[in-house]
Amino acid sequence: MKNVMIYKDYIGSVHYSTEDEIFYGKIEGINDSISYEGSSVSELKSAFEEAIEQYSVKEQK
Numbered sequence: 512m513k514n515v516m517i518y519k520d521y522i523g524s525v526h527y528s529t530e531d532e533i534f535y536g537k538i539e540g541i542n543d544s545i546s547y548e549g550s551s552v553s554e555l556k557s558a559f560e561e562a563i564e565q566y567s568v569k570e571q572k
Contacts, residue, residue: 515539516559519567523547523559538562 516523516536524536534555535548547562549555 516556518560518563521563521566523562525555538566541566 514525516525521541522539524539525534526536527534533548533550534552535546536555536559537544537546538559543566545562545566547555547558549558
């Protein structure tokens with residue numbers, strides 16, 4: 512099992528907090544610190560993809 516997600520050639524970490532009962536992660540391999548979270552796997556995946564889309568727009572400027 513891998514604790515990463517991949518979207519548009521970006522890698523995101525996947526973690527789970529039992530204390531907060533949320534999934535969370537950050538985009539790896541970039542010079543910014545961008546994190547995301549969700550209360551389910553599908554929410555985490557959506558938040559990760561949205562973070563990538565926002566980061567991609569910022570990088571194109």
